[in-house]
Amino acid sequence: MSLVAAALATVTVLVAFEGAGPASLFRHAYLVPVLAAALRFGAVGGALAATAAVLLSAPFVLPEIERSGLTTEAVEGLVTFGVLGLVGVLSGALRARAGRHRRRYEILVTIQRTLADEATLDVSLARLRAALADRLRVDELALVGRDGERLVVAGGDRVAAGSLAAQVLDSGEPAFVEDTGVGGRARRAFATPLISGARPVGVLAVERKGEIPVGERATLEAIGAHIGIALENARLVSRQRRFAAELAERVAAARRELEELDRAKSAFVAIASHELRTPLTALQGFSEILAVRRLPPDEVARLADVMRREARRLGRIVSDLLDLSRIERGLEPALCRVPMKVEPAIEATVEIFRRGTATHLITTECEPALPVVDADPDALERVLTNLISNAIKYSPTGSTVHVSARALDDGVAIDVADAGRGIPAEALSRVFEPYYRVPDAAGAVRGTGIGLAVVKALVEAHGGTVRVDSAPALGTRVTVVVPLARVAHDHRWSVP
Amino acid sequence: MWALDQPYTPRADRLFVGTPLALLVVLAGGAGAAVVLVGLGVLPPCVRPVAGITAGHGALLATALAWAGVRSPARAIAIALLGLAAAAAGLAPLGAVAYLLPAFWVVWLAAHGQLTGLALGTPVSPRGVIAGALVGVGLASHLLVSASRTLGVQARVGHVPDVLAAIAYDVGANVLAAECFFHGALFNRAQRRWSFAGAATMTTAAYVLRYVVDPLLPKNVELVVGAVFYLALLGAINCWLVWWSESLVPGLVSALVFFAAYRTLGAG
Numbered sequence: 001m002s003l004v005a006a007a008l009a010t011v012t013v014l015v016a017f018e019g020a021g022p023a024s025l026f027r028h029a030y031l032v033p034v035l036a037a038a039l040r041f042g043a044v045g046g047a048l049a050a051t052a053a054v055l056l057s058a059p060f061v062l063p064e065i066e067r068s069g070l071t072t073e074a075v076e077g078l079v080t081f082g083v084l085g086l087v088g089v090l091s092g093a094l095r096a097r098a099g100r101h102r103r104r105y106e107i108l109v110t111i112q113r114t115l116a117d118e119a120t121l122d123v124s125l126a127r128l129r130a131a132l133a134d135r136l137r138v139d140e141l142a143l144v145g146r147d148g149e150r151l152v153v154a155g156g157d158r159v160a161a162g163s164l165a166a167q168v169l170d171s172g173e174p175a176f177v178e179d180t181g182v183g184g185r186a187r188r189a190f191a192t193p194l195i196s197g198a199r200p201v202g203v204l205a206v207e208r209k210g211e212i213p214v215g216e217r218a219t220l221e222a223i224g225a226h227i228g229i230a231l232e233n234a235r236l237v238s239r240q241r242r243f244a245a246e247l248a249e250r251v252a253a254a255r256r257e258l259e260e261l262d263r264a265k266s267a268f269v270a271i272a273s274h275e276l277r278t279p280l281t282a283l284q285g286f287s288e289i290l291a292v293r294r295l296p297p298d299e300v301a302r303l304a305d306v307m308r309r310e311a312r313r314l315g316r317i318v319s320d321l322l323d324l325s326r327i328e329r330g331l332e333p334a335l336c337r338v339p340m341k342v343e344p345a346i347e348a349t350v351e352i353f354r355r356g357t358a359t360h361l362i363t364t365e366c367e368p369a370l371p372v373v374d375a376d377p378d379a380l381e382r383v384l385t386n387l388i389s390n391a392i393k394y395s396p397t398g399s400t401v402h403v404s405a406r407a408l409d410d411g412v413a414i415d416v417a418d419a420g421r422g423i424p425a426e427a428l429s430r431v432f433e434p435y436y437r438v439p440d441a442a443g444a445v446r447g448t449g450i451g452l453a454v455v456k457a458l459v460e461a462h463g464g465t466v467r468v469d470s471a472p473a474l475g476t477r478v479t480v481v482v483p484l485a486r487v488a489h490d491h492r493w494s495v496p
Numbered sequence: 497m498w499a500l501d502q503p504y505t506p507r508a509d510r511l512f513v514g515t516p517l518a519l520l521v522v523l524a525g526g527a528g529a530a531v532v533l534v535g536l537g538v539l540p541p542c543v544r545p546v547a548g549i550t551a552g553h554g555a556l557l558a559t560a561l562a563w564a565g566v567r568s569p570a571r572a573i574a575i576a577l578l579g580l581a582a583a584a585a586g587l588a589p590l591g592a593v594a595y596l597l598p599a600f601w602v603v604w605l606a607a608h609g610q611l612t613g614l615a616l617g618t619p620v621s622p623r624g625v626i627a628g629a630l631v632g633v634g635l636a637s638h639l640l641v642s643a644s645r646t647l648g649v650q651a652r653v654g655h656v657p658d659v660l661a662a663i664a665y666d667v668g669a670n671v672l673a674a675e676c677f678f679h680g681a682l683f684n685r686a687q688r689r690w691s692f693a694g695a696a697t698m699t700t701a702a703y704v705l706r707y708v709v710d711p712l713l714p715k716n717v718e719l720v721v722g723a724v725f726y727l728a729l730l731g732a733i734n735c736w737l738v739w740w741s742e743s744l745v746p747g748l749v750s751a752l753v754f755f756a757a758y759r760t761l762g763a764g
Binding site: 051055058059062063066140142144153155156157158159160161162163164165167177178179180181184185186187189191205206207210211213 | 497498499500501502503504505507612615618638641642645684687688689690691692718729739742743
């Protein structure tokens with residue numbers, strides 16, 4: 001500024017000393033400070049420097065006009081006024097325009113760089129705001145972005161209903177406010193939508209104490225459009241990466257599950273082989289004894305009873321395996337459902353266990369006049385056998401296994417409760433999975449790990465439910481609900 | 497941030513809302529009646545300039561005060577003080593000291609925070625005052641040099657009381673009323689509706705027009721052209737000063753310095 005002033009003063013002094021008046025050759029030297037001011041300060045600087053030059057040279061031009069009218073020298077002087085003004089304003093305007101373009105490209109690069117990193121919308125907008133605040137030279141700057149139904153705001157706390165930003169977000173059109181009504185100098189506000197796919201995904205709002213010219217508003221609109229696209233790209237990249245990570249996680253989980261299933265199956269094969277071998281060994285051994293040795297009738301009867309029990313056990317394991325095979329193929333167990341009463345089934349199954357074991361006391365308690373259920377008698381027997389067998393296996397010798405039945409609105413609930421060690425809470429949700437065995441019980445008690453899975457499949461095939469309630473050290477209760485027979489359900493009819 | 501926090505409704509009020517039309521009609525009627533009565537010989541001729549100054553500057557000052565939200569009694573006092581000063585100045589050059597009364601009244605109103613709407617009574621930086629003084633000195637110097645070179649008009653050195661009386665008139669009437677209205681009120685409203693360039697152009701045009709139609713301006717073509725040139729510059733620069741400094745004081749300083757130089761000219 002001071003250099004421009006000094007240059008103007010120097011030229012004026014040269015013109016004055018030359019004494020040639022309005023036609024002095026030195027008058028052309030005014031172009032130098034005018035151009036310098038225009039290139040340094042833009043159109044306003046150029047215009048001011050040109051005005052100063054005109055003011056300084058006026059005392060040489062005007063007296064000439066006053067004395068002799070519009071002589072050639074006077075016209076030259078006036079033309080010089082015009083040229084100075086034109087050069088100052090045009091050069092300054094061009095310089096300002098070039099500066100605006102340069103700044104615009106710099107801002108676009110800044111936007112791309114800022115949004116290159118993967119980040120949440122909150123973080124991206126905050127970074128973008130910090131980067132733009134430096135470059136846009138405004139007093140206040142805010143960025144608002146839609147994140148689903150939520151609005152993320154950088155540079156403010158919220159978007160008030162009816163505010164300029166809210167209106168632009170709704171309309172998708174930029175808006176300019178000449179004065180926000182604050183302060184002595186007009187404070188302009190401009191808000192432009194961040195456009196992506198022809199819809200507003202946010203708002204860029206700026207405020208400045210002073211001008212926001214038309215050219216700058218156009219630049220801001222373009223920046224808004226670029227930010228919208230860049231944000232959308234960043235959002236897509238982020239989503240793609242999130243999906244990829246999620247997919248990798250799912251694949252890993254599935255792989256872990258498959259590995260676990262594979263291990264469980266391997267364990268199952270070993271256990272099942274053992275479980276099958278035991279009754280087979282008994283059958284083989286006792287049948288050979290019966291074939292080669294002559295034994296008293298009592299002993300024959302005892303051995304036959306043992307062989308019958310082992311054969312039944314073998315049959316149960318094979319049935320479970322067949323059912324499991326169907327379950328794994330996505331098929332329901334084959335049922336032959338008839339209206340039946342549960343009390344005889346419970347008593348019959350319990351009686352078999354009472355005869356077969358002397359280690360536990362098995363008690364039953366059935367409500368009187370239980371309604372008739374719609375069930376497959378064989379399947380119900382296998383359910384009860386599995387549950388009572390488990391209760392005996394997982395409860396200490398001398399304890400009581402309690403089997404009860406009660407009527408519900410839509411079925412009959414059968415509870416099998418033991419006083420065993422219970423099931424840990426973390427294992428409760430998995431006890432119905434095929435091959436799963438509670439870790440601390442796996443080594444202590446014989447079992448294939450498919451019993452409860454078969455129970456669940458059989459009960460659900462009936463349209464019933466099964467649940468387990470267990471408290472460590474207190475015992476476990478398995479509750480099976482079998483639906484009522486249709487006729488009995490509708491008419492409260494019961495089989496005598 | 498205003499754009500996020502505050503509800504926005506587009507501005508609906510017009511540029512001249514709040515103009516005290518009744519008062520302006522009374523002032524115009526009074527001035528007209530005075531001119532007629534002087535013409536009829538009912539009133540002495542010295543009443544005419546008093547009525548003209550009171551009505552002209554009073555209208556500008558009262559409108560500015562009204563736009564700033566000052567109540568009617570305070571506006572009436574300002575007009576009364578202007579009339580009193582004009583009458584006193586008409587009696588003797590020393591009476592021009594009375595022009596300080598309306599100036600003091602405006603200062604009192606500003607000190608009591610009633611003129612913030614005119615950018616008076618708001619903080620003003622020394623830089624702003626210095627800038628105003630420099631602008632005034634620059635324009636005044638140029639005026640003195642170019643006037644002496646083109647029109648052969650020289651500074652009056654032998655009429656100090658007249659020059660001081662004219663400066664007092666500028667302080668209490670001419671500059672005070674013009675700056676309060678054109679830059680304190682009109683430009684202030686215009687810049688809240690349009691761009692700075694638009695507001696400054698409109699204000700400066702009105703400012704120049706006010707002086708061109710002033711009956712006190714000599715009707716010599718060269719002087720009118722010169723007046724338009726300098727007043728356009730002064731008006732535009734004062735728009736920038738009030739815009740930049742957010743205070744009317746720098747503009748008042750520049751205008752007072754410029755008019756003081758103008759009063760020293762032989763033709764002034």
